[in-house]
Amino acid sequence: MKRYIIKRLLLIFLTLFGLITVVFLISRVAPGDPARLAAGPDATEEMVEVMRKEFGLDRPLIVQYLSYFKGLASGNLGRSIRTRHNVIDDLVQFFPATFELTVFSLLLAVVLAIPLGVLCAVYRDRFLDHAARVFSVSGMALPMFWLALMLQLFLALKFDFLPLGGRLGLLTEPPTKITHLYLVDSLLTGNWAVFKDALRHILLPAFVLCFPALASIIRVNRAEMLEVLSRDFIVSARAHGISKIRTIGQYALKNALIPTMTMIGLRYGWMLGGTILVETVFDWPGIGLYAVQSAVYSDFQPIIGVTLLIGINFMVANLIIDLIYGILDPRVRYE
Amino acid sequence: MKQKSIPMYAEHANTSGFWTQWKEEHESFFRDVRLSFYLFSRSPLSLIGMVLVGAFFLIALIGPWIVPYPEDATGAVHMSQKLTAPGSQFWFGTDEMGRDVFTRVILGTRVSLKIGLIIICAAMGIGVPLGITAGYVGGWVNETIMRITDIFLAIPGLILALAIIGALGPGITNSMIALSLVWWPGYVRLVQGKTLSLKEESFIEAALSVGAGRARIIFLHILPNCTSPIIVKASMDMGMSILAAAGLGFIGVGAQPPAPEWGAMISIARNYLPNWWWYALFPGLAIFVTVLGFNLLGDGFRDILDPQSRGYYRE
């Protein structure tokens, strides 16, 4: 077990190394001139030259590559031209907001999707199943940013039901920083007013972000439940007088959850990708918005930072999922 | 197979039973086709998908000749009629430059079709050969290709695409390049897995034992057997890549205004909510309907082509 985790962490490290190489190559081999991009659109030739020297872009590619790694090893992700901060500091500041949004949204999706998936499988080809199928197929086809705008239009602008964007209202003081997750911090300090405000702010973005995940988890869970329900051991459980509810909710579901977990892990990563759209619409101060604003400014270093951070997140999430596998399925051996 | 059966047919050809004989010989094939039609026709959702996709292609094809204001496709400005509500003159209303939203949504079909086709073709062009090579050659070649694929799969596509655009600079061409570069790994995985399992099949071994060449095995045996999963995936990916490109357009790094791209249109329209709601509503609906069509069609294809989901009806 311990050896397995170490092996996986090593693999994550190697993959990150590959990822950095890929991103580095793209940025340096790309037809665009990074020095010119970094210098900004209005820069004169001399300024571009200065930039080229400063970033070491006049040196051979391999030297640039090595020095880039040397910087990374000491935690230096470069500087953002737009915010004028070190990228690493920006990431530390913005990541908790994204993490809170993504995890909340994922929990929302799981809590809603798993019972729905089970019900659809049990009532296969009945009304609920068809309705859920229409919902999940269309859920995956909905452009997230557009759904976000439409919900904003109705729930926030027309009916003033939920706030338009941001993490907290303008007049609300953020809670004492413990975990940097507002919902958790306000609960820990017992600050109900802030908790309520944070919850009202997170509901809309989280709902939009979980929409595609909801759709796909329902589908996977339904398909897996159908598969498991047709297996022999379900017949024998019923033949031994185990009640229908128990057979479905316990005997079948635990088997079906195993493949569903994979989808949940994948969805966590895709949600992190989706934050660049949702955070843009809801003005959510996370790394997604940070990446988008940097991309619009052609501010390259922050985007690499965000890419690496999300990559690490995704891979660690998959490792955790694999460990949960072992709890659910006794046949899994970590080697 | 076919060449072998010709002399057999010749023996029976003089009898009137040639046709019945032929039918009997291909009974399993007909059974399959009948089953496919049966499955497809009993799924109204697949049929809806087919209609939507058909309409999408048709509109993309004849769009420029049916729109009421073709000049609104790009930079035309009619300030006198800006932000007019939907009505008999402008079905979907007009935008901040007085351009007809209906015209621009219809013409956006072409842009989206182009984006989707280019991304999928590029992704398949990179992914399928790599997948077959990895699966067929095996060994360190397989390891190398699959590890590189894993690197690309280790991060959500949209983020990596954004990073690539960050390097290349914003624009519709660059966003298509970026999306193509993040879309191919899925095809490598799919084709490599399929090739690996096909290599174990007895008919490949049989072909090898009679001395069939590598190219012959790949093009006659492996590639045709990969087509159905590739069709299913490509059909789904068509919708997904259109969605992703619209997302990039929306955040401002994809297609740039005034190009009639749905995502970019919504990006501008966002500033005119809530009073001028039609401007954002219709391009979004267009994206939704298009992607929905491809998803439903892909779903329908999978139901037909996936032997697993057929089992239930075979019993």
Added chain:
Amino acid sequence: MNTEPSILEVKDLKIHFDTFEGTAQVLDGCSFTLGRGDTLGLVGETGCGKSITAKAILGLLPVPPTRIVSGEIRFHSRDLLDLSEKDLEKIRGNQIAMIFQDPMTYLNPVFSIENQMIDVIRGHARHANKTVSRGAAREKAISLLNAVNIPNPRQRIGDFPHEFSGGMRQRVLIAMALAGDPEILIADEPTTALDVTIQAQILRLIGELVERFRHSVLLISHDLGVVAAVCRRIAVMYAGNIVELTTIERIFENPAHPYTRGLLRSIPNLARRKENLVGITGSIPDFIEPPRGCRFHPRCAHRMDVCQKVKPVLADIESEHRVACFLYESSWPSASRPEERIKPLP
């Protein structure tokens, strides 16, 4: 003679199965009875409807695509087909229990044997309006595993199914079936998936248990030898019909239905050497458009005109010997010996 009253009576059971090509008539009027302490073997080729019959008794057939068209399954005078799912749950495992074919797939892979057995035992208790603590249920599970000769049950009970061998898994399934102390034990091909040596052990175990607990047994198998090892009576099934129903001795000494004779002749045996080993020509008929009249007639060497038009009913040709075949038509009212009438088979 079967003097004890029957506790299970299947009457004219017809089951259809909807497929996309049409309706398969998988069970076409099947009738038999099972007395207390009785052991009945149901024999036939794969796909003849044996397992469907067994699952129908416990209400385990998926509906749709299966449809029970007509018939009755009387258990102690109650018709099981009329019972609600809740009432059936009380009967399953408690009064009628089932042992399955492939012990690999019939145990839940992600729960330990302990959890699965405790669930079954406590479930039975709940249906009898009693509560059993987990500890007591565990003790009972251990004693059941002991009864089916699993070595070290106390250590092994916490193991997962994949940690047991095929034969051991089948023993676990038998123990689970015994947990509710059922009146009737239905065993659906209990040894088919096992090695020959293990088969004999499991059959001996079932035989011993029947002796000890006086269960009534319905044993389903494609193998006449397996049925002969455990059962007193036998029902031969062909394409959804029971064609012959008699005692085990008579089936070997004096088989009456042409299909039974064919089945017996296809068993390899030392006394009858290779040259005499003949199968039955042709194959199981299409269930969607089954042959008219007797379903066996296309493969039968003795077919007459009437066989292609009318379906023969299962009728006595002597005491405790019922056959569905027109060869014995003249003997239907009186019980005369059939041999005089039929030509010896080639």
